[in-house]
Amino acid sequence: MYSWMWSKLPGQWPVKLIITLIIAVAVFFLLMEVVFPWVSSMMPYNEVAV
Template structure:
């Protein structure tokens, strides 16, 4: 699967590496800023009563 994405990217391998790193960082920040806070609000551990 990863070889398919690697072949899909344009340019020589240094350019592919830079594009891959940019995509990985973008996915990381998307998860941290959007997905994880949304999922955290739906988790049952927020309903704590003592």
Template sequence: MYRALWNALPGPFPLKLLLTLIILTAVFFLLMEVVFPWVATVMPYNDVTTAPGA
């Protein structure tokens, strides 16, 4: 699978490497800014309460 993605990228090795780093960085920021905050709002562990005086 990774080989197919690598072969789909245009250009020589340095350009493919640069494009791969750009894509990985974009995916990382998309996950951190959009996906993970949304998932955190729908997870049940966010409704934790503690007893007063505990």
């Protein structure tokens, strides 16, 4: 899968590396800002009764 993605990116390897890093950072922030808070609100540990 990664070799397929690497071959589809434009440019030489330094440009591909920069594009890959930008994509990885974008996915990281998408997960941290959207996906994880949504999943966290659905987890049962938010309803603790002691």
